[in-house]
Amino acid sequence: MGLPSNDRNRLPSWRSAAYAAPVTVTLRDVARFADVHPGTASKALNEATRDRVAPATVRRVLEAAERLGYQPNTFARGLRTRRSYAVGVVLPDLTNPLFPPIVRSVEKVLAAAGYTTLIVDTDNDPATEERLMTMLRARHADGFIIATARREHPVAEAGDLVPMVLVNRLTEAALVPAVAGDEAAGIGTAVEHLVSLGHRRIGHLAGPQDLSTGFGRYRAFLDATQRLGLASADCPISFADSYSEASGLRAAREMLAAAPTAIVAGNDLIALGCLDALAEAGLKCPSDVSLVGFNDMPMLARLNPPLTTVHLPQEEIGTEAARLLLDRIARPDGPAKRLLLPCHLTVRGSTARPR
Amino acid sequence: MGLPSNDRNRLPSWRSAAYAAPVTVTLRDVARFADVHPGTASKALNEATRDRVAPATVRRVLEAAERLGYQPNTFARGLRTRRSYAVGVVLPDLTNPLFPPIVRSVEKVLAAAGYTTLIVDTDNDPATEERLMTMLRARHADGFIIATARREHPVAEAGDLVPMVLVNRLTEAALVPAVAGDEAAGIGTAVEHLVSLGHRRIGHLAGPQDLSTGFGRYRAFLDATQRLGLASADCPISFADSYSEASGLRAAREMLAAAPTAIVAGNDLIALGCLDALAEAGLKCPSDVSLVGFNDMPMLARLNPPLTTVHLPQEEIGTEAARLLLDRIARPDGPAKRLLLPCHLTVRGSTARPR
DNA sequence: GTGAAAGCGCTAACAG
């Protein structure tokens, strides 16, 4: 009596527990060991119901659980409570260096609250996204952090049905909590910086317009140039159809016909493509053309020239997203907070006075 | 009759299903709709037992499931079958660009086999790793892909108790399946390349020796230089205590006292630190000192000079790791295959003939 | 404050 009933996987004591095959010790085992009814053991183990059990009993149960290395069975608990303590994080592309820092901080906050993070990579494919969402739903994720950012996106309609937080995208409908960098302000700062250097012909290599970031930064560029009194004829715009060096190269070739003295790129990869286009055209950066990127991905400081770019507070974005989600899970009907975190311009060597 | 018994979350049809709160349709609902017993419905739905059900019945059940949008409850199934169809992937650091491509291909293979990938980031901390492993175990992960690579690692002892595959590390004990790039060959190729350029004084900036990669590459360097007939006195070695630019810088400063004409770095980050040390010392790369990195992280081609480095087949590593694991889950007692995938040297601008 | 009992949704062994 008092020992786990199940010993099909009893393991030698010298094994490291975490990597060994599970020895299944159940609540019944704990209860038997502590000499109480399983129901009572359950109450004692559960923070919320603990106060309905005599302190001495609680102690006995807790000790038994400790001694036996009791781990509640997630399946049984989930089946009963309909909660998984798992959160889905839906990313468009894990290899995009923008996301890992966000994921890390999300994971940290959620883990501290007892949640498991289910990371999922949609490969920028709506069908994959649908499939993965279905999977996450089947696993009864308690909430979602969604970083895929098509402007036309089913999530915009799903509204407040399931706890979720949007990252890097603010839907028009303010029903869904969201956190993002203040990209408009970031683009604004970039344009101001160029204007203050003396630029008057500033182009924009816009990102994909079906992504909310691409669209948002484009609008922000329009606003900023207008606000600063630049003629729209002096502000050529080309559209890249993806966030990639190749698309950036194509768009930049087009752009260079308009001979801007400075260019604001939709993101860093587009800026890199632009760098190639400049080299191709025999133009030097920054002496002939200044260039600003967006995102501040790693290694930019080591480029030639080091790229000036708008820095996003990735870690903070992740932290806040996780907090908002926990909030939402706790109070699904609370107001949908929407957070805009400040971006700053990291000035490096790719911007200078025009000739 | 024939409708889901549970309508607390019935959703308007215009909502996108994937993002809406779950409407719970159970096996009983499907069975009722198809007018069979739940047990029969279960058999019909399950590939493996389907042939014990009349084809016409199978069709009816399948259609009912489709019509009602039936999703089996993972908890109930897991509780019953003691399988989760989830696999834990344990990474030391998600922000290391080495891992995302591996994770992506792992995820792809596992998803195709019906498994969910649980990605977990240990932040290079053994305690965090232990905690996360416990969590994964509580969630009854069916297997593990482990990419953390301390040489002293509990996993090395846990042996074949739970299905797992090691990535980027071959334990001495050949009990655990593993897949890695052939780093020794990679280092060998790098040294050969330098020797063929005419270098005779070749240094090594070794990575942390408590990591199996750091140690393995160090040994490979020793082997290669000896094999090629270089005097060990001509092959200075400094140790970086982490894979970082800062550590690389420190180790490189030390190394430069020995005046090698070429340096093989333990990884790319160490190589970057080395680049800084060279600049500091007023040495030009590659004209004064040639430099080779390891891993081929992104952006290296855009550096000044573009870094020559050993390329790891990350995608293939991930694919093979996932396959090995599926194998292992299917036949836990099969032989532990150990795969060594070829690395190739990507020659760029940081290596040249010595003066 | 504790015990008893029901049941979450599923699968698998066994009967028919």
Place this chain on the structure above:
DNA sequence: CTGTTAGCGCTTTCAC
């Protein structure tokens, strides 16, 4: 080939 039944491990009323 189909139905019946039991039970995975847990939480949660409801009695006592």
